Amino acid sequence: xxxxxxxxxxxxxxxxxxxxxxxxxxxxxxxxxxxxxxxxxxxxxxxxxxxxxxxxxxxxxxxxxxxxxxxxxxxxxxxxxxxxxxxxxxxxxxxxxxxxxxxxxxxxxxxxxxxxxxxxxxxxxxxxxxxxxxxxxxxxxxxxxxxxxxxxxxxxxxxxxxxxxxxxxxxxxxxxxxxxxxxxxxxxxxxxxxxxxxxxxxxxxxxxxxxxxxxxxxxxxxxxxxxxxxxxxxxxxxxxxxxxxxxxxxxxxxxxxxxxxxxxxxxxxxxxxxxxxxxxxxxxxxxxxxxxxxxxxx
Amino acid sequence: xxxxxxxxxxxxxxxxxxxxxxxxxxxxxxxxxxxxxxxxxxxxxxxxxxxxxxxxxxxxxxxxxxxxxxxxxxxxxxxxxxxxxxxxxxxxxxxxxxxxxxxxxxxxxxxxxxxxxxxxxxxxxxxxxxxxxxxxxxxxxxxxxxxxxxxxxxxxxxxxxxxxxxxxxxxxxxxxxxxxxxxxxxxxxxxxxxxxxxxxxxxxxxxxxxxxxxxxxxxxxxxxxxxxxxxxxxxxxxxxxxxxxxxxxxxxxxxxxxxxxxxxxxxxxxxxxxxxxxxxxxxxxxxxxxxxxxxxxxxxxxxxxxxxxxxxxxxxxxxxxxxxxxxxxxxxxxxxxxxxxxxxxxxxxxxxxxxxxxxxxxxxxxxxxxxxxxxxxxxxxxxxx
Numbered sequence: 216x217x218x219x220x221x222x223x224x225x226x227x228x229x230x231x232x233x234x235x236x237x238x239x240x241x242x243x244x245x246x247x248x249x250x251x252x253x254x255x256x257x258x259x260x261x262x263x264x265x266x267x268x269x270x271x272x273x274x275x276x277x278x279x280x281x282x283x284x285x286x287x288x289x290x291x292x293x294x295x296x297x298x299x300x301x302x303x304x305x306x307x308x309x310x311x312x313x314x315x316x317x318x319x320x321x322x323x324x325x326x327x328x329x330x331x332x333x334x335x336x337x338x339x340x341x342x343x344x345x346x347x348x349x350x351x352x353x354x355x356x357x358x359x360x361x362x363x364x365x366x367x368x369x370x371x372x373x374x375x376x377x378x379x380x381x382x383x384x385x386x387x388x389x390x391x392x393x394x395x396x397x398x399x400x401x402x403x404x405x406x407x408x409x410x411x412x413x414x415x416x417x418x419x420x421x422x423x424x425x426x427x428x429x430x431x432x433x434x435x436x437x438x439x440x441x442x443x444x445x446x447x448x449x450x451x452x453x454x455x456x457x458x459x460x461x462x463x464x465x466x467x468x469x470x471x472x473x474x475x476x477x478x479x480x481x482x483x484x485x486x487x488x489x490x491x492x493x494x495x496x497x498x499x500x501x502x503x504x505x506x507x508x509x510x511x512x513x
Numbered sequence: 514x515x516x517x518x519x520x521x522x523x524x525x526x527x528x529x530x531x532x533x534x535x536x537x538x539x540x541x542x543x544x545x546x547x548x549x550x551x552x553x554x555x556x557x558x559x560x561x562x563x564x565x566x567x568x569x570x571x572x573x574x575x576x577x578x579x580x581x582x583x584x585x586x587x588x589x590x591x592x593x594x595x596x597x598x599x600x601x602x603x604x605x606x607x608x609x610x611x612x613x614x615x616x617x618x619x620x621x622x623x624x625x626x627x628x629x630x631x632x633x634x635x636x637x638x639x640x641x642x643x644x645x646x647x648x649x650x651x652x653x654x655x656x657x658x659x660x661x662x663x664x665x666x667x668x669x670x671x672x673x674x675x676x677x678x679x680x681x682x683x684x685x686x687x688x689x690x691x692x693x694x695x696x697x698x699x700x701x702x703x704x705x706x707x708x709x710x711x712x713x714x715x716x717x718x719x720x721x722x723x724x725x726x727x728x729x730x731x732x733x734x735x736x737x738x739x740x741x742x743x744x745x746x747x748x749x750x751x752x753x754x755x756x757x758x759x760x761x762x763x764x765x766x767x768x769x770x771x772x773x774x775x776x777x778x779x780x781x782x783x784x785x786x787x788x789x790x791x792x793x794x795x796x797x798x799x800x801x802x803x804x805x806x807x808x809x810x811x812x813x814x815x816x817x818x819x820x821x822x823x824x825x826x827x828x829x830x831x832x833x834x835x836x837x838x839x840x841x842x843x844x845x846x847x848x849x850x851x852x853x854x855x856x857x858x859x860x861x862x863x864x865x866x867x868x869x870x871x872x873x874x875x876x877x878x879x880x881x882x883x884x885x886x887x888x889x890x891x892x893x894x895x896x897x898x
Contacts, residue, residue: 289890297897357708357757358769368708375758458715459751459758461893465715472617474720475885477645480617 261491264484282485290461291482295489297461298446301377305384306441310434312385313392320393321400333397336390343387348454351383375456383451388441395440399433432504439501443494463490555821559672560656561828564821567658570828571603573821580607580822583622583633584614590678590779591842598838599829605822615718616642623651623814634823636812639720641885643674643810644878653813655824657831662851666875667808677830678844679808681799681869682721682728683778685761685785688794690772697802698732698746701773707754711761711771713780717889722760724805725775726888727876732803737876740884741891748895756896767793778867779843799869806873808847833857840866 265283269276285291320332354361355374362368373379403426411421427434449464458465467486470479555573558564564573574580580599587593587609596607611618616639623646626632638646646652652673660672668675684701686694691709695701701710716722730736730743750756761771763784774781778799785795811830817823829835836846837859843866852858876884 290893293893293897352759352770356770357759457758457760458717458892459896461897469715469718469889472615472621473718474615474617474639474642475717475723476889477617477641477882477885 258491261484261487264481265488266485267481269478269481282481283488285482286485286489291463291466291486294461294463294466295486295493298463298490299493301380301384301460301462302442302445305381305388305445306438308381309385309388309392309441310438313389313437314396314434316389317393317396317400321397333394336393339390340387340394343448344450345454347383347386348451351379351386352455355379375459377460380452380456380460383455384445384448388444391444392437392441395437396430396433399430403429432501435501435504439497442497446490446494555824556653556817558820558824559654560660561658561824564824567828570821570825574605574819574825575603577819577822578605580605580819580826581610581632581634581817582607582826583610583619583636584612584616585609585637586612588783589842590844591838594841595830595835595838598834599826602829603825605825607826616720620646620651623816624649627816630818632816632818633814634817634819635826636814637677638674638810638812640674640676640808640810641878641881643669643812646812647671647673651815653815653817653820653823655813655827657827659831659848659851663831663847664850667847674810674812676808676847677811678779678839678846679806679873680777680779680843680845681804681806681867681873682724682775683781683797683799683867685766685774685776685781686796686798687766687769687772688796689792690769694796694798695773696798697800698729699802701755702746702749702753704753704755706773708757709772710750710755711757711759711765711774713761713774713776715760715892717892719760720807721777721780722775723885723888724777724807726892727884728775728800728803728805730803730884731805732800737880738883740887744888744891744895747892751896758896763787766795767791779845782843782865782867797867799867804869804871804873806845806869807875808845837862 266278266280267276268279268281287295316332320329323329351359351374353359355367355372356362357368357374359374362372362374374382407425408421411425416424447464449468452460452462453465453468458469463486467483470476470483470486473479553564555564555570558570561567561570564570582596585592585596587596596609599605600607610622610633614622619633619636619638620642622633623636636643636646636652643652647669654672656672657675660668660675663675684695688694691706693705695703695706700706712722712725713719714722716726726743726747727737727740728743729746730740733742733746735742747756757771759765759770761774761776765771766774766784767788778797781795781797785797788795811827813820813823813827830839831848833852836848836852837857839846840849840859840862845866846852849858849863853863
């Protein structure tokens with residue numbers, strides 16, 4: 216994903232040296248084979264499973280849309296919407312905090328600060344899953360150190376809720392945003408600001424008419440990435456909030472490996488398909504815009 | 514891109530590839546060791562007598578040398594001692610795959626590795642999964658010597674599965690953190706237990722948490738046919754702030770995150786023992802207003818790669834020795850009433866169990882599956898927000 220934001224993408228499309236394209240394709244072949252096996256096959260298996268039901272008694276399978284209908288009803292729909300809401304809110308907040316932070320670091324001109332922050336972001340952006348959940352539980356959970364020392368319980372603080380989860384997600388989403396947006400901020404030329412100032416533009420006007428439009432596609436790209444990270448996250452939520460925040464990844468886990476519900480595997484596949492569709496929709500917003508920004512930041 | 518492919522799909526697909534490769538690599542399961550001289554096969558033997566007696570079964574099992582088990586945690590209902598006991602007695606090695614797996618994981622392992630050498634031989638399933646697996650023809654009928662002593666309501670008429678051990682939903686309570694321990698579901702609603710009441714899992718996934726909701730339903734005017742009062746109970750618990758969504762484990766109990774935990778009595782009672790040395794005073798009661806018991810079921814994979822060892826394991830589990838080992842882990846073995854009569858019950862271990870009056874009653878499969886549907890639909894609504 217980050218690769219799409221660098222200049223590598225802007226390779227000249229209409230190259231005059233057409234004859235050299237064939238060997239290029241050959242070199243890509245191992246990658247294509249890998250993608251076909253690691254992503255293509257599971258995708259087909261998922262698609263197939265999402266549309267089949269198995270009769271428990273005879274073992275015969277038949278095609279149906281029943282799984283998909285089920286996955287878009289009742290508790291499953293609530294979970295899907297819950298996931299979308301959580302991902303959208305945390306991605307939005309992540310961008311809101313990440314962008315100014317990255318801007319300060321990039322425009323400070325201090326190399327040491329820049330490298331420290333970017334390295335730290337690289338580490339923190341990958342700090343997720345159960346360890347992250349436990350770190351927060353130990354600090355801010357209902358028997359956590361800070362909760363007890365500051366008496367947070369009395370103020371209504373509850374880590375095991377929607378907003379608690381947003382807070383935990385921001386812990387890795389903000390660094391992710393900093394990492395994603397820093398190259399784009401580097402691409403903002405100092406000359407543009409100077410030109411705007413010379414023409415009498417205020418700082419607000421410069422941001423409103425120059426910087427943000429140029430940054431917008433990268434910003435959207437970052438948002439999509441953040442959304443995806445939050446949308447697919449599972450272990451942190453499972454370890455921290457259990458079933459009290461409805462999330463589609465948790466529902467899939469319940470359906471696919473539980474001790475209670477029998478024969479829900481195909482509904483789980485249908486839920487996975489729903490997730491793919493949501494992710495696809497979100498990306499569809501971003502892709503057309505990405506091409507435009509590449510021109511400016513090259 | 515991680516965004517577009519959920520983990521489950523990737524897993525499922527790669528498993529399919531692996532399974533396909535493995536299938537082509539190694540053909541049918543070995544069948545050499547499990548046939549007697551007079552042509553009887555352990556894979557089809559429906560009792561020890563059918564195979565020519567215990568001695569022959571032991572000999573065949575020893576020849577196989579290994580037993581593949583799945584989802585048997587050593588610290589659950591004393592399985593560690595059972596595994597060690599069997600290995601020592603017969604010199605057969607037990608390999609436990611995925612010790613913390615769920616019933617669904619067990620079924621998946623049986624179906625995806627059908628006919629392979631690595632398939633599980635024996636299964637310890639939640640009762641609904643046992644019924645469903647029997648319907649799908651995955652289980653081998655086999656009567657252990659004590660089959661007739663297993664209570665009627667706790668076994669399949671065709672002996673494809675029968676209950677092994679179980680317990681009651683109980684309330685565990687950290688007496689050092691909680692001034693007055695609750696003894697009924699009604700107590701749990703009192704304001705003094707704010708933020709302290711936990712389940713040991715998500716009831717749409719964990720069997721014991723499901724039992725907790727069912728028990729709450731029975732306490733609140735519901736019945737086996739009507740689990741809704743249980744959902745209402747937890748919704749109220751959530752509303753008045755008593756419910757904590759932290760899923761209790763020994764670790765959360767020890768840290769004080771879940772001072773009150775609804776769980777099987779054999780798990781809670783086991784914790785009490787474990788915690789004594791750590792200064793936690795863990796009290797366990799079976800609530801008088803919501804008595805719900807459930808047993809797990811024991812079954813043999815129809816295509817078990819070690820059919821004789823699988824059958825011998827069953828004989829061991831349903832011997833007085835095996836049953837008493839479960840009992841020593843605070844679980845109530847299925848043969849408990851029969852052993853009490855026969856005088857083979859470990860009385861000291863039985864005396865340590867939390868007290869319960871009356872005999873257990875079980876919901877039927879239909880009642881359970883209906884309750885599960887209601888629960889799956891309503892649980893998130895009851896406790897989210």
